[in-house]
Amino acid sequence: MKAAVYSKNGGPEVFSYTEVADPKPGSNQVLIKVEVISIEGGDLSNRLLSAPPTSNYIVGYAASGEIIEIGADVSGFQVGQKVITFSWAGSHAELRAVDAASTYAIPEGMDPQLAIAAFIGVGTAALAIHLSAIQPGQRVLVSGATGGVGNAVVQLLVNDGIEVIATGRSANTLRSLDEFGVWKTVVSGETPIHEQVKKIDEHGVDVFIDTVGMEVLVDGMKAVKNGGKVVLIAGRAGEGNFIDPLYILSHRLTVIGCLLGAVMQEPFVGDLLHKSLRWVAEGKVEVPIHKVFKLADAESAHREAEKSGKFGRILMVP
Ligand SMILES: NC(=O)c1ccc[n+]([C@@H]2O[C@H](COP(=O)([O-])OP(=O)(O)OC[C@H]3O[C@@H](n4cnc5c(N)ncnc54)[C@H](OP(=O)(O)O)[C@@H]3O)[C@@H](O)[C@H]2O)c1
Known part of the structure; x- marks a missing residue:
């Protein structure tokens, strides 16, 4: 798969868009074909401040997409289902393996771009x-x-x-x-x-x-x-x-x-997350989207996300 990776933390210029090994889902995980990536404030801080634990590190908390493979111990999800995913890393890629416990169905009829922009x-x-x-x-x-x-x-x-x-x-x-x-x-x-x-x-x-x-x-x-x-x-x-x-x-x-x-797998917080998505779907909370970039241009997307004076989430699509 292709991913936006870096081997040394720093400014947006540390990204390179390159071919890396496909992730393999563990028994409690799902594999998604990423469709939309939301650049979160934490992605910017991680890229800037934290030395990556591996070379060709893939940063990123939030991505939505379609499930293409399911681990042996996972229940409640199907191949083909559109979901939102959270993990401490790995959103800036074409494929993502994530714990099923941090995977959420996109509410019926909700725009997947809006859902991932809103989620975290x-x-x-x-x-x-x-x-x-x-x-x-x-x-x-x-x-x-x-x-x-x-x-x-x-x-x-x-x-x-x-x-x-x-x-x-x-x-x-x-x-x-x-x-x-x-x-x-x-x-x-x-x-x-x-x-x-x-x-x-x-x-x-x-x-x-x-x-x-x-x-x-x-x-x-x-x-x-x-x-x-x-x-x-x-x-x-x-x-x-x-x-x-x-x-x-x-x-x-x-x-x-x-x-x-740290607490998103607690049932009360899971309910709160589902409720939050519903508020957005029903228009009770508005989530502005500032601009959508290609994942290949993660450097420009992060640069834009760091700018003061912008209003709304920056998204990327593979
Ligand atoms: N604890 C958690 O569970 C959790 C969850 C999500 C995010 N976070 C953290 O929360 C923070 C915000 O995340 P976010 O996704 O909302 O980020 P974001 O969309 O990038 O927004 C951060 C806002 O802070 C302002 N800002 C940035 N740098 C600043 C500075 N040096 N001085 C003053 N204001 C500054 C900017 O507004 P202006 O340009 O208008 O000044 C910007 O709009 C991040 O540090 C992220 O890691 C924590």
Whole structure:
């Protein structure tokens, strides 16, 4: 099969599109012919920051496609079925072997491009909101609010009647959130996020859901009122941007780690993922798609995905 691979982490230029061995499904796995790949924020961080465990490494969490082979111990799936798949690696390829437990039927009639674009972002957003147990009347700050996860968090909260302050680097892109009913927007960069939030509400927000990490996490935490919650989704540390335990202690903050991939095989989370896909299929959550690239041009696709000011998922097709 052909795949976009790299042997050294770095910028999008590390990709080469080349012939590699076909994957063989294990007894608990299915083999899919990949039809659509969603470039997730985590794919960008993995490519940039993590040394690949093998040469010709195939990055990527999310791909949809058609099942072409089924492992001996798998039940509940058929050859020819269209599915969404998650794994810690391997989406940037023509074929993908994945655990059946991380494989999900695409809801009847749902566009497979929309399904894969939505899957991780909306699922993660739903899990983060569940974990944060936000109460009616509370206010929430969301960082990376124009990204795949952040935009879904914003929409789900607004649907629940929660007042959301959305932050991002581009004023222009943040304006796209108006149509989703975001309460306030705050552009990060020149003035610290927490100072801008405190101008809106001097007490700060009840919950901060962070999908960026680094300096945005450290800054946004200071916008949370005493006794409030910080939900970590990105988990990226930046040089010199570490969370101060004394700050957490003195402000009595609750810090919650939300990692979808680690719990997605739990029945409750599986239900949440199915529910999230239904919300998208029914139009209760919109998932914008920015652009579709060829897998052969993974370098340009990743370059585009890294740009600030874009709005919506970047997809690739083999
Ligand atoms: N914990 C989990 O289960 C889980 C699941 C999915 C994703 N994630 C993580 O969540 C993060 C977001 O994923 P995603 O798929 O939503 O990514 P995405 O679609 O690429 O969006 C990330 C957003 O963050 C903003 N951003 C990026 N770099 C920034 C920086 N240096 N400073 C300020 N803002 C920045 C960008 O918005 P602007 O250009 O508007 O600034 C971008 O739209 C990633 O780190 C990913 O690994 C975690």
